[in-house]
Amino acid sequence: MSEENKSALQPEPLKEETPSNTVETKREKRGILPEIHLTKRAGVTLKEAILVRVIAIAAALVLCAIITVIFTGDNPFKIYATIVRGAFGKGRGWVTIHSMAILLCVSLAVTPAFRMHFWNIGAEGQVLIGGLATAYVMFKWHESVSTPVLVILMLAAALIAGAIWGLIPAIFKAQWKTNETLFTLMMNYVAMKLIEFFLKIADKSGSNVVDSRLLGNGVPDLFGVQYLLNVVIVVFLVGLLYVYLRYSKHGYEISVVGESENTARYIGINVKKVIIRTMILSGAICGLAGFMLVGAASHSVSSNTAGGRGFTAIMVSWLAKFDPLMMILTTLLIIFMARGADEISTIFDLNKSFSDIITGIILFFIIGCEFFIRYRVHITRRTVKEKEGE
Amino acid sequence: MNNNGLALELKGISKRFGSILANQNVNLDLRYGEILAVLGENGSGKTTLMNMISGIYFPDEGQIFVNGEEVTIASPKDAFDHKIGMIHQHFKLVDLFTATENIILGIEEEKKYNLAEAEQSVCEITERYGFEMDPKKKIYNMSVSEKQTVEILKVLYRGADILILDEPTAVLTPQETEKLFSVLRKMKADGKSIIIITHKLHEVMAISDRVAVLRRGEHIATVETAGTTETALTEMMVGKKVSLNIERNEPEGSVxxxxxxxxxxxxxxxxxxxxxxxxxxxxxxxxxxxxxxxxxxxxxxxxxxxxxxxxxxxxxxxxxxxxxxxxxxxxxxxxxxxxxxxLSFVPEDRLGMGLVGNMDIIDNMMLRSYRRGSGIFVDRKKPKDLAETIINDLQVVTPSATTPVRRLSGGNVQKVLVGREIASSxxxxxxxxxxxxxxxxxxxxxxxxxxxxxxxxxxxxxxxxxxxxxxxxxxxxxxxxxxxxxxxxxxxxxxxxxxxxxxxxxxxxxxxxxxxxx
Missing domain, CATH: 3.40.50.300 (P-loop containing nucleotide triphosphate hydrolases)
Structure with a gap:
């Protein structure tokens, strides 16, 4: 009985001091059970957020270095230097910027849909279909019409094709609430197969690429500088989308629908209309990326034209929290890593998989650290009575 | 076992979600073989508290004792290990499975999977407590009340001695409720300890031995049901009996x-x-x-x-x-x-319908007015002025007009919403x-x-x-x-x-x- 009284009384003075558990351990000899649990942070200062990210990148570099030494025996610092050289070394900068421009364009394309919480993972297909439309116009008319007319036709075809590829899943989502993720994914394969079909018709030799021999030279270079046109278009597009999403009525509607469909209904927003309108935009910008790739860069088309950018763009957009300006930085990060990875695998004669591992680790840390920005991890030491009556 | 006759005891339990304090220093105890009603208004922290007992949430502070022993309940499995089972408001059943299949789902037993044997033991439980249940019936063929029965059987099958029911009567007809209550009484007679969450006073009076009242996340009191009245409970639930004296003028020129x-x-x-x-x-x-x-x-x-x-x-x-x-x-x-x-409308679901939680006060003001003007761009100047007027006039406590409304407390959220709805005259x-x-x-x-x-x-x-x-x-x-x-x-x-x-x-x-x- 006295034992019970003691334990019943003990919590009282403790609460007055502090509820921390360390006091409990002092109080009685007890077995300790570590316990991890998470709580959501109420608010994070910019300083904390930056600090977490810096720590994450540093940790990623350290881990990569360890792995490099263990598996290859190479000097990790040399590897890092090579990554930088790969992206920005002599004669590489411009190509890197062009790669950034294309990826950024696709990322910008998926962003309005993502802000609406419409998980469009069909950018790959939308880019491909835009590229196919461009290629088809080139294939059909590159000899018969003048260049300006041809360019306008190519652009129109690409925009319309991309828009249709975005519109189809949007209609199904708006009318019958189908799952847009699966739907847009499947549309990718349809686009891919359509390209293969086109290749068969266009090139009887059975090649898996149709290039400028059959398509002509497409869009002439701006001021004679290769890729300049694409870069200019994308720079313009970044500003346009930033303003559209932030300051236009449409952009506001997209955010409301994304955050809460119920609120949107309550306020009288036509949710179906917004979904369809936004996906047309999203698809059309993907189509534009297809146009740039086929018409103004490679002058060729294959089922690999989009090259996975439609999926990488998802990551770019998420990492930037759907902010077009931030996306410039995240695109830079991704392209930088990808080109650097290519470089180290050639210079150090490493397997391509190794550079993928390095890229993977760095991205994992960068994305993973968002978790620590959102949640606080508590490692408490719960006390459990070890023995009765000590 | 040193347990003061208590099956379950909570000491100083607190839980917060971000800036919201869901439970604050709650002390609660449950005796063997009793039915304890946990009573409280919406948002008083009843469900959060129960979720901490059943391992869904983990308390930020405080201790939980089962049979007098301090325990750590970090997952529903831990809760089951301590023979605690919770029947949630929303059922978690596989529609295409039969009652028995659902009941044994997820149980790790040493012996071989034997459906017939399991059905046998399910039948034994149903007979013991007077459930009406066909163990072979598929979930999709069941009524809400039958599904609830399956949930209860699931918990009993796992040998729970402490049962927590979260608003079990909310989905039942009066007849079904009475059936449920008679089952609960039989379980009680069998020595089980039961916690039932509800906000219906007459049910509290009908079924419980004791009542624990929560208000705004705090434990107000636990009283013997026999020694209290519905009025007394209401007062505990809503706070001090205040004479309201709300001003009421005669309607003028009503049309x-x-x-x-x-x-x-x-x-x-x-x-x-x-x-x-x-x-x-x-x-x-x-x-x-x-x-x-x-x-x-x-x-x-x-x-x-x-x-x-x-x-x-x-x-x-x-x-x-x-x-x-x-x-x-x-x-x-x-x-x-x-x-x-x-027409202005302040809906019940403030953050899910009336406002957008992740948007700031200014953008929430815009919900009603953003269409104004012919341009394609939104005008944030007027909503900003309106936001500031509302913050001043209604004394909204907020760091700034650009704070996401979900960060505000409930009362301030409501002021923002009502303020906006009234602003459109x-x-x-x-x-x-x-x-x-x-x-x-x-x-x-x-x-x-x-x-x-x-x-x-x-x-x-x-x-x-x-x-x-x-x-x-x-x-x-x-x-x-x-x-x-x-x-x-x-x-x-x-x-x-x-x-x-x-x-x-x-x-x-x-x-x-x-x-x-x-």
């Missing part, structure tokens, strides 16, 4: 503003939500709507706001500007606004549970705002749950019961008991009586 005629409304499942609703809301008066939760209040307001399609009936708006009568039936909110109808103002979860001061501010609107000649429709408030604030009170109007009474002369009776009157039969008799 018909909104006429609801023969409105019927059916849910997707074919259940009648609104049944022949007829009433007129007048400008310059406050029309109260009373009723047990889920009696059609939400559907009625949403029907008027153009969010709920009607089966039949008309909603007529008398436009004070041109004297025209507009039929709002089956019009979208946008179409209603285009007709020049100035409405002619009809509908408010659903506008003071739910608000402290006294914020509540009074809302009452004053509603009264102000009444003075301005607005037809105010106020859906409330606190009968005292309804009686003090409203000029007339419409009582809903099961989607029907039981009566419309004068707020100045009506009595609380009279309202209570009207609220439970279904086709003349007293709901309450059926539950308490057996």
């Amino acid at each position: 018909d503003r909104l006429e609801v005629r023969g409105v019927n409304c059916v849910s997707v499942e074919g259940v009648k939500l609104l049944d022949n609703i007829n009433f007129t809301a007048k400008g310059g008066e406050i029309l109260g709507i009373a009723g047990i939760a889920g009696s059609g209040q939400r559907e009625l307001l949403e029907a008027i706001a153009g969010l709920q399609p009607l089966e039949s009936g008309e909603i007529l708006y008398h436009n004070p500007q041109n004297g025209k009568i507009e039929n709002l039936r089956n019009k979208t909110p946008q179409q209603i606004r285009d007709l020049g109808v100035r 409405p002619t009809v103002l509908m408010a659903a549970y506008p003071v739910r979860g608000l402290d006294i001061n914020s509540s009074y501010m809302i009452y004053n705002l509603l009264n102000q609107q009444k003075k301005n000649g607005v037809a105010v429709i106020f859906v409330g749950e606190d009968l005292d408030v309804l009686l003090e604030l409203c000029d007339r009170i419409l009582v809903l019961c099961g989607g029907k109007i039981s009566d419309i009474v004068d707020g100045r002369t009506a009595k609380k008991e009279q309202l209570g009776l009207l609220m439970t009157k279904v086709n003349g039969a007293g709901k309450e009586g059926e539950v308490t008799t057996a």
Whole structure:
């Protein structure tokens, strides 16, 4: 009985001091059970957020270095230097910027849909279909019409094709609430197969690429500088989308629908209309990326034209929290890593998989650290009575 | 076992979600073989507390003792290891499986999987406690009450000695409720300890041995059911009995503003939500709507706001500007606004419907006004001014106008919402549970705002749950019961008991009586 009284009384003075558990351990000899649990942070200062990210990148570099030494025996610092050289070394900068421009364009394309919480993972297909439309116009008319007319036709075809590829899943989502993720994914394969079909018709030799021999030279270079046109278009597009999403009525509607469909209904927003309108935009910008790739860069088309950018763009957009300006930085990060990875695998004669591992680790840390920005991890030491009556 | 006769004991349990304190220093105990009712208003932290016992959440502070031993419950599995089982409000069953398959799902047993044997033991449990259940029946063929039975059996099959039921009667008919109660009594006789969450007072009186009352996340008291009354419990639940003294002026120059005629409304499942609703809301008066939760209040307001399609009936708006009568039936909110109808609506779900939680106060102001102007760009200047006016006038506690509203406390969220709805100078103002979860001061501010609107000649429709408030604030009170109007009474002369009776009157039969008799 006295034992019970003691334990019943003990919590009282403790609460007055502090509820921390360390006091409990002092109080009685007890077995300790570590316990991890998470709580959501109420608010994070910019300083904390930056600090977490810096720590994450540093940790990623350290881990990569360890792995490099263990598996290859190479000097990790040399590897890092090579990554930088790969992206920005002599004669590489411009190509890197062009790669950034294309990826950024696709990322910008998926962003309005993502802000609406419409998980469009069909950018790959939308880019491909835009590229196919461009290629088809080139294939059909590159000899018969003048260049300006041809360019306008190519652009129109690409925009319309991309828009249709975005519109189809949007209609199904708006009318019958189908799952847009699966739907847009499947549309990718349809686009891919359509390209293969086109290749068969266009090139009887059975090649898996149709290039400028059959398509002509497409869009002439701006001021004679290769890729300049694409870069200019994308720079313009970044500003346009930033303003559209932030300051236009449409952009506001997209955010409301994304955050809460119920609120949107309550306020009288036509949710179906917004979904369809936004996906047309999203698809059309993907189509534009297809146009740039086929018409103004490679002058060729294959089922690999989009090259996975439609999926990488998802990551770019998420990492930037759907902010077009931030996306410039995240695109830079991704392209930088990808080109650097290519470089180290050639210079150090490493397997391509190794550079993928390095890229993977760095991205994992960068994305993973968002978790620590959102949640606080508590490692408490719960006390459990070890023995009765000590 | 050193356990003071307590099956479960909570000491100093606290839990916060971000800036919201869901439970604060809660102490609670459960004896062997008793039924403890946990009573509290919405948002008083009942479910959060139970989720911590059953391992869904982990407490930030405090200790849990089972059979006198301090334990760590970090997952539902831990809870089961301590023979604690929770029956959630939303069932977690596999539709295509039979009752037995669902019951044994996820149990790791040493022995071979044997369905026949499992069915046998399920039958034994059902017989022991008097359940009615076919162990071979598929879930998709079951009624809500049967599904609940499966959930309870699932917990019993795992050998739980402490059962937690989260609002089990919310989905049951009075007859089913009585059946459930008789089962619970048998379990109690068998030595099981049961916690039942509810906010229905008569059920508390009918089933429980003791009642623990929570208010705003704090444990107020635990009392013996036999030694208390519904009135005493209500006072504990809602706080000190304060004389309300809400100002109420005589309505001036009231004119018909909104006429609801023969409105019927059916849910997707074919259940009648609104049944022949007829009433007129007048400008310059406050029309109260009373009723047990889920009696059609939400559907009625949403029907008027153009969010709920009607089966039949008309909603007529008398436009004070041109004297025209507009039929709002089956019009979208946008179409209603285009007709020049100035209808404001403070919905029950503030952050899920009235506001966008992740947006700041300015952007939330824009919800109503962003379409103004012909350009393609939104004007943030006026919403910003409005946000600042509301923050000043209604004393909204916020770091700035650019703080996401979900970071604000409940009362401040409501001030933002009501402020915005009033700012559009409405002619009809509908408010659903506008003071739910608000402290006294914020509540009074809302009452004053509603009264102000009444003075301005607005037809105010106020859906409330606190009968005292309804009686003090409203000029007339419409009582809903099961989607029907039981009566419309004068707020100045009506009595609380009279309202209570009207609220439970279904086709003349007293709901309450059926539950308490057996």
